Amino acid sequence: MELVIRGKYALYFSSDLKLHFIEDPGIVVEQERIVNIGKYSEVKKDVVGHDKVGDENQLLIPGLINGHTHLAMTLFRGIADDLPLNIWLQDHIWPMERKLTAEDVYYGAKLGAIESLLAGVTTINSMYWYPEEEAKAIKDTLIRGMVGPPVISGMNNLKNSLSLATKLHNSEKGRVRAALSLHSPYTVTISDFVEANEYILNRNQECEDVDKLLIHTHLAEPEDELTQAKKFNLNKNEDFPDVNSSVELMEKIGLLHEYLLTAHCIHVSREDIVKLRKNKVRVIVNPLSNSKLGNHMPPLDKMIRKIENLGLGTDGPASNNTLNIFDTVRYLALFYKGLLSDPEVIKAKDTFWLATIGGAKALRWKGIGSLEQDSLADIVTIDLKKPHLTPAISSDSLLSHFAYSMNGSEIKNVIVNGKIVIKNYDFDSIIIEKVLEEVEKKTLRLLKKEDD
Structure with missing residues (x-):
């Protein structure tokens, strides 16, 4: 099943290093690739059954x-x-x-x-x-x-x-x-x-x-x-x-x-x-x-x-x-x-x-770092409904927010290789708790001196 990602804006460089800015964008993902990107109203026409991520308040950028x-x-x-x-x-x-x-x-x-x-x-x-x-x-x-x-x-x-x-x-x-x-x-x-x-x-x-x-x-x-x-x-x-x-x-x-x-x-x-x-x-x-x-x-x-x-x-x-x-x-x-x-x-x-x-x-890794068609579907959606990201009204303001205002707290969805890894800010809390516990235990052991 295809995945359709919607946003308020999309911002990315293509492989020829040209900066692209799209208002009301939609991205269609099939398996691990981006198969279409453009206006949401246009790209969704050819998609029948699909999952959906994002909304009209989000910025879409490459991972x-x-x-x-x-x-x-x-x-x-x-x-x-x-x-x-x-x-x-x-x-x-x-x-x-x-x-x-x-x-x-x-x-x-x-x-x-x-x-x-x-x-x-x-x-x-x-x-x-x-x-x-x-x-x-x-x-x-x-x-x-x-x-x-x-x-x-x-x-x-x-x-x-x-x-x-x-x-x-x-x-x-x-x-x-x-x-x-x-x-x-x-x-x-x-x-x-x-x-x-x-x-x-x-x-x-x-x-x-x-x-x-x-x-x-x-x-x-x-x-x-x-x-x-x-x-x-x-x-x-x-x-x-x-x-x-x-x-x-x-x-x-x-x-x-x-x-x-x-x-x-x-x-x-x-x-x-x-x-x-x-x-x-x-x-x-x-x-x-x-x-x-x-x-x-x-x-x-x-x-x-x-x-x-x-x-x-x-x-x-x-x-x-x-x-x-x-x-x-x-x-x-x-x-x-x-x-x-x-x-x-x-x-x-x-x-x-x-x-x-x-x-x-x-990294000499073709297909990542961009949202252009046929790129690998590594996509991040950023919630623009945040005080520190307002106003978000143009490509210049979005670039400014990226460099000077964003801190990671606004990352709402993360897609890697076409799979939703983080949805609505959530990564499996049970996994996180287990990992945090294990890392603390292991660090304490590594810090322990041989004669303790």
């Missing part, structure tokens, strides 16, 4: 895309705040992660998926341990997601991670994808980067487009990344090239290409940005997490008009501390204006692009 996170780190939310990145990671997060079980990750990821859906996020890209458990959580909550076994040289086997990424990619009828997650230049040796890169490039040359894998890595996040990377490689008896930036390092070892997905890119020069653009590298910025960890901010003002495959991420809920992408949207929309004394540097329209079609392009 939002969180391009970089660590989903199961909900387990560590509110733990070890107000610390610099190195101390936060090495003294607090990594010791707890060594005690993680598969079940811990499943429930942590399940909570993260539910939190994301309630805020209108329909696609997440997560780098974390036990990716098969994150994939299971994605399957069970009906969200769309990309997972990836993180590779840290000396801790896990690269070949096993490659095999697992290949196995998980395009599972659940394409709703779950995988990327090979090489953690960072300061935790992965040059030889592991090169070996993984050769495998990915050779594989992608031979397979269908939808089966091609990405390499996902943190890049240019800490200011002293090159110093850390050189020390790490020398300790592993590996040579380290003479380079001036992390982007230059990736270029030197052959990784600057369209299958590289990078998170952060804070410490990058104009020359680095040109190289990222020229080589079609994919970039996800995470400004809220960067600010919390005191890592400076990515030069988004220089990236926004230069890098085509640019998206937005929350980073993990232990360093943000939320998976609500509206917090990140509002922060970046305001922060750069104040930082650069320029109210036009990041416009409301830019934030909507970053959170939808920009994220889709960054």
Whole structure:
């Protein structure tokens, strides 16, 4: 049976990056695809038996895309705040992660998926341990997601991670994808980067487009990344090239290409940005997490008009501390204006692009991030009958509300892959209660010292 979604307005970018605004819209969904979009009075004519979602008080937008996170780190939310990145990671997060079980990750990821859906996020890209458990959580909550076994040289086997990424990619009828997650230049040796890169490039040359894998890595996040990377490689008896930036390092070892997905890119020069653009590298910025960890901010003002495959991420809920992408949207929309004394540097329209079609392009995932015909039916309806969203009278006012006023509380219905996942604000309360209980129990165990 077809699904018809009605709204007061629809707002979306098409794949050619044109902004579309429709008054009194209707969307017809058949199975997992949008088969028609236009005026509600017109599109409903050809539909006989159907389910209906939405009404004339709602804004229809594409499902939002969180391009970089660590989903199961909900387990560590509110733990070890107000610390610099190195101390936060090495003294607090990594010791707890060594005690993680598969079940811990499943429930942590399940909570993260539910939190994301309630805020209108329909696609997440997560780098974390036990990716098969994150994939299971994605399957069970009906969200769309990309997972990836993180590779840290000396801790896990690269070949096993490659095999697992290949196995998980395009599972659940394409709703779950995988990327090979090489953690960072300061935790992965040059030889592991090169070996993984050769495998990915050779594989992608031979397979269908939808089966091609990405390499996902943190890049240019800490200011002293090159110093850390050189020390790490020398300790592993590996040579380290003479380079001036992390982007230059990736270029030197052959990784600057369209299958590289990078998170952060804070410490990058104009020359680095040109190289990222020229080589079609994919970039996800995470400004809220960067600010919390005191890592400076990515030069988004220089990236926004230069890098085509640019998206937005929350980073993990232990360093943000939320998976609500509206917090990140509002922060970046305001922060750069104040930082650069320029109210036009990041416009409301830019934030909507970053959170939808920009994220889709960054993840190399066709069919998401838009409401155009034949897109995958990932759709969010927003209740406009809210004091903080009034008046809602034009495309400009809606873009303004998206960037500066929305907070996730107005997300009324969420459809993923043609299925209604949240209806009238409701996600199965019994499931939520069970997940909340399990996550608290597991966090308490992870915090417990060995001699307690």
